[in-house]
Amino acid sequence: MRFPRLKPIQAKSRPGTWVVSVPASISKSGKKESPTFRSKNAALEFAVRFKDERINGNKQSSFSVKEQEALMHFQQQVGDLDLMPEVVRHWLTTSGAAIKPVTVTEAIAGFLDWRPGHGQWSRSTAEDTINRLGIFKQSLGELLIHELTPADLEKFLSVRGAAGTRVKFFNKLRPVFRYAKRNRHIAINPMEEITAPELDYQEIEVYTADELARMLRVAEELRPELVPFLALMAFGFMRTEEIIPRFDGDVVLDWKAFDWTDRQIFVPHAVAKKAKNHGGNDRPIPFNDALLHWLEPYVKPSGQIVTMKKLAAFRALKKIRLKAEVRDVANGLRHSCISMWMAANGAESIGTVSRWSGNSPAICKRHYLATLKTSQGQAWFGIRRA
DSSP: OOOOOOOOEEOSSSTTOEEOOBOTTTSSSSSOBOOEESSHHHHHHHHHHHHHHHHHTSOOOSSOHHHHHHHHHHHHHHSOGGGHHHHHHHHHHHOTTTOOOOBHHHHHHHHHHHGGGSSOOOHHHHHHHHHHHHHHHHHHTTSBGGGOOHHHHHHHHHTSSSHHHHHHHHHHHHHHHHHHHHTTSOSSOGGGGSOOOOOOOOOOOOOOHHHHHHHHHHHHHHOGGGHHHHHHHHHSOOOGGGTSOSSTTOOOOBGGGEETTTTEEEEOTTTSOOOSSSSOOOEEEEOOHHHHHHHGGGOOSSSBSOOSOHHHHHHHHHHHHHHHTOOOOTTHHHHHHHHHHHHHHOGGGHHHHHHHHTOOHHHHHHHOOTTOOHHHHHHHTTOOOO
16 A cells, blocks of 8 residues: 655644644554644654654664655655656756766767877777767767767667668767766766667678689789789788778888798788787788799888779779679688688688687687588689699
């Protein structure tokens, strides 16, 4: 049974006196009682204490008199103590005393000023972050950031295209809202109430040995300076940005990295993709016969392996694919290299290929295609000039 509301009222017959009407259903005597008090505070104290004793079996309340008065005031104004958590939440979200209100645009500007000095902040990361947060500002920039709800964020993410793109926006927004909370621009982080978009499993696409052979043959005819790039990607487990700079000033692999005595390529930390740890990312990659066969005619004592700018190199590679009648597979050469090596050498090679490629074994498992046959892997690494 819900406990009746005990509200002090002024006695009409006795000015300055306050009465608390206690129904017979809860009174100690079993009859209706109307105790009187000389002040409203005294009446409130009685009401809180009476209710606490009846509910808790005469146990002494842990609240002070002022706290009990505050609870009684809340109940009188709102009517239901169960609403207190929601009222507190609303106050934390909107009260000027709880936060320092700023617009989404202002919060993002503050975050971008702060971010470069905290953690890895490469040019590519900065470019991607600024672009995605710029789109967020265009959509919601004029709103106060503390007024954004989980529904607002979910709506923004829902129209960002494929699941992979939505995940990237989600990952860029999370640190912005954590920054906003640390700086008291928000009291409650709406990003904590939504989950990251789920990515459906997608099988990695790879080239066939015949497609790679055609690309290498056409490259030697049209753009021989790009043959080392194709060879390092297809047989050397390299990443594109480790060979071709994305921005001016980026450090990429140099011919000096080739150790002809120990028969390996040493990828230094400055070149290798940065892993999310505090250790080094440098790695050695031993030569294999296919890699040596395709590289040897182009080896130089020193200098950048691909001297073309990224845009020019990618245009040339597109022309090579078109003439070779080969489809464009996203990151296809590297994925094919990892998958074909494991197909040729068995699943036990995962640990080895993960070190050579600079990936974790879990990532290499994801790249590995169980449908590839040993013969396909052997054919890939058996490609030679006619």
